[in-house]
Amino acid sequence: xxxxxxxxxxxxxxxxxxxxxxxxxxxxxxxxxxxxxxxxxxxxxxxxxxxxxxxxxxxxxxxxxxxxxxxxxxxxxxxxxxxxxxxxxxxxxxxxxxxxxxxxxxxxxxxxxxxxxxxxxxxxxxxxxxxxxxxxxxxxxxxxxxxxxxxxxxxxxxxxxxxxxxxxxxxxxxxxxxxxxxxxxxxxxxxxxxxxxxxxxxxxxxxxxxxxxxxxxxxxxxxxxxxxxxxxxxxxxxxxxxxxxxxxxxxxxxxxxxxxxxxxxxxxxxxxxxxxxxxxxxxxxxxxxxxxxxxxxxxxxxxxxxxxxxxxxxxxxxxxxxxxxxxxxxxxxxxxxxxxxxxxxxxxxxxxxxxxxxxxxxxxxxxxxxxxxxxxxxxxxxxxxxxxxxxxxxxxxxxxxx
Amino acid sequence: xxxxxxxxxxxxxxxxxxxxxxxxxxxxxxxxxxxxxxxxxxxxxxxxxxxxxxxxxxxxxxxxxxxxxxxxxxxxxxxxxxxxxxxxxxxxxxxxxxxxxxxxxxxxxxxxxxxxxxxxxxxxxxxxxxxxxxxxxxxxxxxxxxxxxxxxxxxxxxxxxxxxxxxxxxxxxxxxxxxxxxxxxxxxxxxxxxxxxxxxxxxxxxxxxxxxxxxxxxxxxxxxxxxxxxxxxxxxxxxxxxxxxxxxxxxxxxxxxxxxxxxxxxxxxxxxxxxxxxxxxxxxxxxxxxxxxxxxxxxxxxxxxxxxxxxxxxxxxxxxxxxxxxxxxxxxxxxxxxxxxxxxxxxxxxxxxxxxxxxxxxxxxxxxxxxxxxxxxxxxxxxxxxxxxxxxxxxxxxxxxx
Numbered sequence: 001x002x003x004x005x006x007x008x009x010x011x012x013x014x015x016x017x018x019x020x021x022x023x024x025x026x027x028x029x030x031x032x033x034x035x036x037x038x039x040x041x042x043x044x045x046x047x048x049x050x051x052x053x054x055x056x057x058x059x060x061x062x063x064x065x066x067x068x069x070x071x072x073x074x075x076x077x078x079x080x081x082x083x084x085x086x087x088x089x090x091x092x093x094x095x096x097x098x099x100x101x102x103x104x105x106x107x108x109x110x111x112x113x114x115x116x117x118x119x120x121x122x123x124x125x126x127x128x129x130x131x132x133x134x135x136x137x138x139x140x141x142x143x144x145x146x147x148x149x150x151x152x153x154x155x156x157x158x159x160x161x162x163x164x165x166x167x168x169x170x171x172x173x174x175x176x177x178x179x180x181x182x183x184x185x186x187x188x189x190x191x192x193x194x195x196x197x198x199x200x201x202x203x204x205x206x207x208x209x210x211x212x213x214x215x216x217x218x219x220x221x222x223x224x225x226x227x228x229x230x231x232x233x234x235x236x237x238x239x240x241x242x243x244x245x246x247x248x249x250x251x252x253x254x255x256x257x258x259x260x261x262x263x264x265x266x267x268x269x270x271x272x273x274x275x276x277x278x279x280x281x282x283x284x285x286x287x288x289x290x291x292x293x294x295x296x297x298x299x300x301x302x303x304x305x306x307x308x309x310x311x312x313x314x315x316x317x318x319x320x321x322x323x324x325x326x327x328x329x330x331x332x333x334x335x336x337x338x339x340x341x342x343x344x345x346x347x348x349x350x351x352x353x354x355x356x357x358x359x360x361x362x363x364x365x366x367x368x369x370x371x372x373x374x375x376x377x378x379x380x381x382x383x384x385x386x387x388x389x390x391x392x393x394x395x396x397x398x399x400x401x402x
Numbered sequence: 403x404x405x406x407x408x409x410x411x412x413x414x415x416x417x418x419x420x421x422x423x424x425x426x427x428x429x430x431x432x433x434x435x436x437x438x439x440x441x442x443x444x445x446x447x448x449x450x451x452x453x454x455x456x457x458x459x460x461x462x463x464x465x466x467x468x469x470x471x472x473x474x475x476x477x478x479x480x481x482x483x484x485x486x487x488x489x490x491x492x493x494x495x496x497x498x499x500x501x502x503x504x505x506x507x508x509x510x511x512x513x514x515x516x517x518x519x520x521x522x523x524x525x526x527x528x529x530x531x532x533x534x535x536x537x538x539x540x541x542x543x544x545x546x547x548x549x550x551x552x553x554x555x556x557x558x559x560x561x562x563x564x565x566x567x568x569x570x571x572x573x574x575x576x577x578x579x580x581x582x583x584x585x586x587x588x589x590x591x592x593x594x595x596x597x598x599x600x601x602x603x604x605x606x607x608x609x610x611x612x613x614x615x616x617x618x619x620x621x622x623x624x625x626x627x628x629x630x631x632x633x634x635x636x637x638x639x640x641x642x643x644x645x646x647x648x649x650x651x652x653x654x655x656x657x658x659x660x661x662x663x664x665x666x667x668x669x670x671x672x673x674x675x676x677x678x679x680x681x682x683x684x685x686x687x688x689x690x691x692x693x694x695x696x697x698x699x700x701x702x703x704x705x706x707x708x709x710x711x712x713x714x715x716x717x718x719x720x721x722x723x724x725x726x727x728x729x730x731x732x733x734x735x736x737x738x739x740x741x742x743x744x745x746x747x748x749x750x751x752x753x754x755x756x757x758x759x760x761x762x763x764x765x766x767x768x769x770x771x772x773x774x775x776x777x778x779x780x781x782x783x784x785x786x787x788x789x790x791x792x793x794x795x796x797x798x799x800x801x802x803x804x
Contacts, residue, residue, distance in 0.1 A: 271649070
């Protein structure tokens, strides 16, 4: 009989609630799904992918595309991304360097490995992407939630934590079109957050996977653009602009941490799959990539408008929805009398699946009163139909009819 | 000024010595390289890869190949590998399950995340693949080396450690064509090792990336085939049978740890790149995969014979070489008077690059007296030429002429 004890951390991490509901949706194709955080399939550049896989294995072929690659990534892709980020956000490549990672999740894993000791605290927006909570827990860090509102992370709450809790090592933030709320942090608060990080000497991990999916409002520079002393680790992803199955993203850090990133990634997967990087580079440099991004933005703008307007028209007035200007998520905040898990199961009975706010809470057992809806994958008519079901359900539950 | 302290683990992990010498080789194409642990380029199924990428994006296309996939992997590939491993090694899928991982390195990362707490000890063969030492160190484990000889891991030394050190949690072994020695552990010792793991209630992490590359001797079942109580985590890789740049491997664990693997992988990269998995599945099921493996085995047999015979003919009699019956590595053991790093640098001056034994030691600063030669990538004439240079250098150094 085997009695070997597992590592302590295994007591503190749990399976993803999002995946639970997403898998529910997958097993019943008649359900309208707002559960999966999947990009819209019309944004997948399938033809171009075919073209560049073909190129990589014929005219573009070299043995180096097959062998172990450099940890940093396929250098043409690294260099293109640097150029794009310099133009778009004024990232300074004299100070910083960029690493290809196997999706934004791995970037969070790398940052955690570099910074987190047992007992350190990570300040997180709450609600936020719970898989990252799990990553921090893997390194035996404690989590301290701070609220996030329409204009972003609550910087006063951050300061309050920093003042009183000396174990804080890192602030984790999704500044744009946050998962799950769809909120974005305004520039004044980004500045304030960076000042606080400097004042209290902590790291900012800026997770920005939706940044290219802006369809409204003004462009806001990442916190990384403000980073004078190299304390911001910035990550973004190709999952939402090319395809999630690629498992590619990037991590930008001050050069003095380059070797640390390098070693940590060696200890994870050595490097990210090279052919995928070649294809991403091909798509970005040999097709009209800006047009491709524009297409995705328009797709999300239309779907976002559809769900917002339908919800506004149909939900009970005691419910509020967020007003995303980009990304894939909208969140509905319901009165405390409505338990979100209950709401979600009732929604499933009526043919639509969302994710309850508890899926984004530090303590997933606590009742929540909000639901995340991802509007990216359902067809337009299904979005309207699904949102109408949600709207009707708010009335029925609040009026005690469901 | 940023003064945020990095995590304690960062003091204990260092860059790969192998990569240092491999990069040396990469920057000077006139060098004959025995440094990189790269597969032979003739074994890359480039045409077939092109075929199946094309298929995946045309007739085989489905949206699921683009979206986030299941953590376990692309199920047709999972199922094929299960079938193959059942046939080849009698793996029991009633008891076990298989997960696709992003290369064998990630499997070691997963196993470490599940099992290792700060202060736990991992028994490792010494010399062994030092990147795994680093992975264990990432989880703040201590390493305890045991010798490995021609017939494999020193099981008496393992028992001695287990008897006296109650912090041992895991035994890490590369049972076949070990990196760097090329040694294989005989079946009697595999059985004994498993018995010891049971007796002292520790986990075995069996790392078997070279298993398909056998070109001599009898097939030996993995320790996992003997595993009655589910304490063996078994991993192998597609890097040596398809291509390293794919970053695909697999991890076999008892079903009761399936959910733990699932959660840990969610915290690393969610899942491995799907198109690569589709292509691997295509190659394995729609081409003559056994013929492909046979081709690789023949390639390595020829190259191994060339380097062995040339070394036998040219090295100083006080030097010994291993006698691999598979895989990509041969090791030369020199007298204590020869410092291996010194030897390697002198070899580089003469046009050939190997990796010193110190690159595989727990304490990389300690002098070593062996060198690893990887014979898989150099052309046949270069193998002979390189091995002759090595042979001559042993004489020159032992006779004080170099």
